[in-house]
Amino acid sequence: LNLDLDPAQRRLAETMQRLAAAAPAAATGWEIFERVGATKELALTLGLFEWCLVFEELGTGVRDIGLIRTARNLLDTSPEDFENWLSPLPQAEFEAGPTTDRDLLVCAAYAVGIGRRCLEIAHARASERTIGGRLLIELQAPAHRLANASIDLAVARAGLWRLAWGEDHSVAAACWAPAATATCVTAAVNCAHEAVQIFGAAGTSDADVVRLYRAAYQTAELCGSPSELWQAATERCHDRGADRG
């Protein structure tokens, strides 16, 4: 049992990360994914776990994931249509909310990406900003707040990855998908709050911070609110016994 990415998964995540960083701000998730190359061939080989890596990277840039979600769902429901698909699907075919547990999990991965980006910019800010002659990160209170948010995010990601891996390996644990998603959404919002606090007044005016903060809350629109997700998890999981991954 471990959470190490294998070499191919690591390459995928790093490629996505590099392309997402280089892409124009307006580029959609699908456009960035296309730049990975051999789009359809690659897409057909990805497991849900790999898709979660892709969506986490898209979350770091708050990319539009409508089209890529539609495409990924098409892979699940009708892979032959996916293979014949040549042009972008019309906007009207996008599903607003998650349609399946698998869709829910990639949306949760997107939330993890937003949370991760919040932490990264907050950490960078705290590492260069001084207060009373000391770097913010050297002060215990802000440092520990960031560390706590990072732990929440790590716990959330661990849950998400366990379930995505389980989907790829026929381990029946899908009933926990709402629980994983609730945890990811909550962690993303926590990270966003910490980012705003670390930036101080700039956190409520800096365009990047404000965008991430809003995006974190929008994950509740995308995935469902944590309370309704937990309610779904309770109804579906309570009688399933201990979740051992």
Add this chain to the structure above:
Amino acid sequence: MRAELDAEQAGLVAEVDRLAAGASGADPCDIMARLGEERLLAVHYPVIYGGRGMKLAHHAAVYERIGELGLSDLAYLVTVQAVGCTILEYGTRRQRELRLRDIAAGRLFASLLFSEQQAGSDIVGLATTAVPDGDGWKISGTKTWSVYTGSSRLALCSARTRKGTNRYDGISMFLLDPTGPGVTIVPTPRAAGEPYCTVTLDEVQVGPDALLGPLHDGWTLMVSAIGYERIGFDCLTRAMAWLAGIEQETGQLPPSRQHVMKGELVRLRFQAANARALAYHAVHTATAGDGHMDEIAAAYSKIACGRVGQAVARLAGLEFANGPAWVHAAVAEAPEFTIAAGVPDIQLGLIAAEFPIGRAVR
């Protein structure tokens, strides 16, 4: 990435289960000895020292199962992992041969003598000294918050051997017999579990072969010795046992309260499973790397496991205040999850100092 135990780990768990089931009703010490006979107590030790030459990740699976069965995982943790592995890594051939086989067989229990009244989590702030005495050393000082020292025949003790050029320099590690002359052990009752021991060392004489690892450079050994405790499996196994207890108690509640409790239980079960994944990942970093656990991965794990253990105990204590004895034991023990092996401030500091933040699973 792997979200479940591998076949070897699962096989070891099954061996432990079979053995424990066959010894149902036996004294826990006897069960531990049986595990030792089957070379299950220290599967990651080399075969010549009573192990099976497996990885730390395999040992973790056995250790977790031992805790889940309600056996003495803490004694096991201190003896096999903290003391035994430090001897394995830093000991001379003679030191290994003298002790490791007995440890692996469950015949020799050991304790750690690190903490002092003014040096708890700050273990380099120690006042205990070891001064040269003939070929060997005389050790003097008072150690506190030690567990199982009263039932141990071996202790790993830190002492200052010179003033040092900095706080970390000048510390050495010694192996001593806590039943020998000059050692006084006074038990101090604590809220839960075995009492702490206050151990006074009054010019305890040890030979030259008591020195473990390099002279004046024992700091590395101290970190290594408490490293495994800084993962949190002990918190997890208790959390799982308490969750089962809460489920049982919940069945006696009126339906309206049962509904609320079911939601809480689902949350905690999920949280525990995630913390477990982080714990196994921390252990895996040792297998995948140079044999040492990534201390940052361990920091994530320790806090995540400690928190879930405390959250479960809090739920039990608040909802079943007049409940069975285990509830009170859980409430009493839970605070220690974030005290033992270092307060969380240390781990939070490690996590915050990493750039970019978030290496736990990347």
